Amino acid sequence: MANTTDTGDSTANGRDPASHSIPRNIVLVVLDTARAKTSGPETSPTLTDLAREGTSFENAFATAPWTLPSHASMFTGTYSSTHGTHGGHTFLDEDLRTLPEALAEAGYETIGVSNNTWITEEFGFDRGFDDLRKGWQYIQSDVDMGTVVRGEDLREKLQATRDRLFEGNPLVNTANVLYSELFQPSGDDGSARTTAWIRNWLDDRDDEQPFFLFCNFIEPHVEYDPPRAYAERFLPEDASYEEARSIRQDPRAYDCEDYELTERDFELLRGLYRAELAYVDDQLAALRSALEDAGEWEDTLFVVCGDHGEHIGEHGFFGHQYNLYDTLINVPLVVHGGPFTDGGTPDDLVQLLDLPATILETVGVDDPELLEQGSSRSLHPQSTDPSREAVFAEYVAPQPSIERLEARFGDIPDRVRAYDRRLRAVRTATHKYVRGDDGFERLHDVRIDPQERTNVADRSPERVRDLRSRLEERFGSFEEADVPGAGAETGPVAMRDGTKERLADLGYL
Template sequence: MTDPTGTRRYNVVLVVLDTVRARQLGLYGRDRDPMPALTEFAEDATVFNSAYTNAPWTVPAHASLFTGTLPSEHGCHGGSLEFDPGGPSLAETLSAQEYRTLALSNNVWISDHFGFDRGFDSFYKEWQLFREAQELGHALKTGDRSRLALLRAFASGNPIENALNGLYGKYWYRRSDFGAKRTTNHLGSVLEDVREPFFAFVNYMEGHAPYQEHPHSRAYLPTDLDDASRYTELSGRSVDYHAGALALGDEEFSMMESLYDGELRYLDARLRHVFDALAAHDLLSETIVAIVGDHGENIGDHGLLAHRFSVHDTLLHVPLVVRHPDSGRGERVSDPVDLVDLHNWLLDASIDGADPTTMPSPGPIVTEYLSTDYAPETTRDDFTFEGSAYDRRYAAARTESHKLVVADDGTERLYAAGDGPDFERDGREITEPGRTEPALVSTLREACPEFDHRLGATDDHRAAVESHLETLGYR
């Protein structure tokens, strides 16, 4: 569309596929493709072969996507969960340019409770029956969980809506999926009435454990398996696994990965409805559509479950597909990009229509895992977390040819690229990096921030967050 000044402005639809790793998709060379609708959509878009996240879990990754800065810069990570960057967020910037801004989130971390509603005209919490109502966890943000505080929280806003939201979140939400069907239908209705130009952000959670069985899952599970519920339950027990209270082998990991494929296939069916809705409302000719993973997942990879305690490329390499109405269609980009690059490009492209192939920026791609404070393993009575193999913070810097991983204990690992984008899986480790590649190591090390040992949540802040997550049934 063209505004009164003659400037071409594009709508922006930004879809985050929470916990979806690139290596799982046919789009990235896998023989088995659980997301064929995304693959088909990508034929008319730009696919980034080497897209990486700036953090291996939700909160800091979304903050980087929304600010175009690293976790050490925007300050939103495990030691400080409040999204309060020093500059404007993506939504705030577009709102100032008179975009209508909308968010549909299925992730309780990406909510007004943590400040992620900044700049959005409407912020819909899809895990609530009444999507825009204040949640009890938000009202209890101070960490005061006394009976009086609970009554005050319950009475804030509409008490009936609060009660129904609590019941819905605890007993109904995620009975059949992680909100994808309801969210997709809601997005379709929102698109019917939204004025242009608009920015719509959507977070889908189907890739997140525990992995449920769907009708689509049967294509990936053994035909003689009558009940997959045992593997659904196991996929949600990463804490037990890390603490040594649960033994898992190749069979269990294989079954969990099959359930993960089933979840992605179900999500893919919902994405097809999104693509159809954009076409039905004649929006594709005026809209930039960006589909990206915020981080990946370990399913037994590197001895880990879920997405904590590592900066392996199973967590960092994410899908990124961008459809621009006027350029980059049918292109593949091999140069590395990250969420910071995507943020910066979206701001440019929304106004001047920058080609998606111009997204990569010079310099190393940096990922930071700055705090383990909210890892549930830290609070287990039967497991000594402090000083364990998991009690580490990491930073990683990469170029197209090499990846350096630095831990807060001073250890370093250097990898050379192989035939694929996963440095640990496809490449090789260089055993004496300081001797064989001193200049390269120096350059990559300079890109990694120094670890600030003052990082860490206060007891009051931890209590408030724990209260919020428990109220929502997240733990």
């Protein structure tokens, strides 16, 4: 059971009486698919300002390279092999306590707006929320009319309308289609609608109850389709918006050699990706402005992070599946407010699963059940939690599975078939070691090889043994470990048709 700490006690949780006041509210913003190395002053000036005013953790790492398991870790403080939410089991275990549940029991109003289909009630992420909204919908509905919106011509749109309009409430379905087709800003995937809704929600609040607001902005995710004005800022001078937008964006088809991308193609895709980061950064500015106008900014702990990164040609990949390179797991993490004001840029190794302990300590909420179930360590400047000597990541099961790829593409390349494995990674300040349950292993000296291009495992057998031992100490051996959540009774969720279509568009299926 969660308990709030009396904020009148200045020594609670070991705080110095002269430290910053305890924030009243909490806002957690996830910039979906934002990788650390591309989030800087050029693409993300708002985030850069927040980092300068608050605390920017320069070595922050996700526990997994894609949305579902990464968010599960953020919400529960556990690794994938504990929470069991992955490609083979796509539902968050009901026995695990979540951060929204802890805060709700502590008296917070808990509101979420998700623009990623994985982070919805369909996959168990609504627990603890008073309201978890789908940001891409004008009116909330279980029926996703995305097939109408995504139809490439009038015939396809009409066919999709006939197929889906009368599922649920046809008036609601019509309103959602009209918004997406006619009124949603060009190049926006829900963030503008989200910030507008949050502003209205803040304006309408008339009570003194503290709030926890979770928000997922998905624009940096495939498909990269930023507004023209943003794209033209980041594309090469000899490239047009039309050329860049004509490039096929289908990561799984690229993996399976269904089509090719040239270095020119990747250069343009990187420009579009940077433009998406710039667009969503402006939405972050709009969110901050809404909090300031509502008089809540000074009383708010404001946390911004990426949930994972992205490959745009690096290591021969497109998207964010099948491996654990830093390109996928090194993410931005900025915290503003309370004790994190003017906190600088610590270079400590930290993980996104440290957010539950950090948030609870910062706002003075005691929830032993949430903290004891996992591995979360508080990043509060005065925390007594030990710092990390290493961070860990896992890729528990391929997503999509090899069977799904075969069903879609038929015969798939041996290169892709090799991805049908579990991966684990351990990273220290100096080295990164990745091991698979098929015997695959890589070692990189990240001081001289930050792009992880050269495998030095054969040259450093003692280092390999040490880091392999750390992995087994954390997760157990591959031979002894069961795949969590992979039993016959706990397989993938039977998804709604609209959910499958939306996830396919995002490159997951």
